[in-house]
Amino acid sequence: MEHEIVFLDRESVGADVRKANFPHNYTEYQSTWTPEDIVERLKDATIAIINKVPMREEVLKQLPKLKLIAVAATGTDVVDKAYCKANGITVVNIRGYAFNTVPEHVIALMFALRRNLMAYVEDTRNGRWAEVDQFCFFDHPIRDIAGSTMGVIGYGAIGKAVASRAECLGMKILPYDVFPQDGLVDLETVLKESDVITLHCPLTPETANMIGAKELKMMKPTSILINTARGGLVDEAALADALKAGTIAGAGFDVLTKEPPKEGNILLDLKMPNFIVTPHVAWASREAMQILADQLIDNIDAFVAGNPQNVVE
Template sequence: MTHKIVFLDRESLDANVRAPSFPHEYVEHQSTWTPDEIVERLKDADIALINKVPMRADVLKQLPKLKLIAVAATGTDVVDKAQAKAQGIVVSNIRNYAFNTVPEHVIGLIFALRRAIVPYANSVKRGDWNKSQQFCYFDYPIYDVAGSTLGIVGYGALGKSIGKRAEALGMKILPYDVFPQDGLVDFETVLTQSDIITIHVPLTPDTKNLFGAEQFKKMKNSAILINTARGGLVDEAALLEALKSGEIGGAGFDVVAQEPPKDGNILCDADLPNLIVTPHVAWASKQAMQILADQLIDNVENFVAGKPSNVVE
């Protein structure tokens, strides 16, 4: 049997995607956006490779031949998993590939915000140093990373990896997770005692807007919030107000609610010295992307061999 494999958003993965080891027809599209495009491109396929292409119920119902959706990411909120299950479509994802790239991005954002690196660099470009009466100036507060407290919301593999790096830098960690394990603290403790909070939970109905106005009021005025998980975990309007009012000290985001922000986004458009937004690239080191691409094809080959791996229910 020859399997037809279609990769709907190939440009989202800057890595070599090896050919599967079984008879197959392979087609790739650099990007796919509309439901009509999805249906047309997958109508004869039994295996779909996607990263961020939305696979909603109305689309899946038009794809009776589809048997596997192999997601080239850990998060699978783009797939209507209930409908996929109803149709007998297996959904697989990528796991434990970002063990260096995401933690390093988080640590980078922590240093950039605690040390006010970006606003000082921008001020030099504006010529502020040229005008200074002294050899330096203190327009933006600087805080040490060592001795600070890091709250980790979501203490899985990524959270633990970040925690190890933080402890090596002399930080105290406060881990929180909904799944019981030794050494955890409650969410309230994370909010009230952390100098920095980093988020590493999936986006679900229960975690949507996990951080909003109520949570920002409980945080320290100097605290910073890091989000490299999903944009919908944070109420963006409430965050922007908290940053402008000084209710919290800063934020470093690699994700926003709608990606790409074609119609604009209040965080991307804001010109604030205590806000850094990067374009969902925390996961995207060259090394991590190649691990991801190899695991993606591993998942496909295992499925065809009758031994599905990394199955998401």
């Protein structure tokens, strides 16, 4: 059998993608968004490669030849996994590739927010430094990382990698996860006692909006919230209100509920130096993307060889 491989959003992976190790035809598109285009481009495909292209039941039921969806990411919330399981479509994802890039992004956001770097850069550019009578100014609070407490919500591989770096900086770690492990604390403890909270959970019906107005009010007014996982984990309207009211000291986000935010987003309307948003690039170091691209083809090769790996249930 000669497989038909179609990559629907090639521009999402900035790395070399090698050829699969079996007879196949390969087609790639830089981006694909509409259901009509998805169906048309995958009508003869046996293997679909996607990153963020939504693969819902109404699309999947029109693709009888499809046998494998290879997700070029860890998160698989864009795929209707229940339909795939019921109809013999295997779903595989990428694991263990962002062990450096995401933790480094988290640490960068943490330092920027705890030291109010954005506020000082903005003020200096606007001439504030030239207005003062001494050698510096203290308009924004600066807080140490050493001796502070980090709460890690989602204590898997990435959460642990963030925690190990934070410990090297002299931070105390409060880990929380829905899966039992030694040393975990409850969510309320994380919210009430952390100076920095970082999210590393998958987006599921159970975790959607897990951080809302109630949870934000439980946090210290000097604490910051970092989300490099999924936008839907946080109630964005509640976060905007909390930042405006000073309920928390700041937030650093690499993700939004809808990406790209073609129709705008309440968080993007915030013109506040204590809120930093980056365009879902925490995962995207050059090194990490090449690891991802190599594992992507490894997953496809393993499936065709009859030994599927990284299967998502």
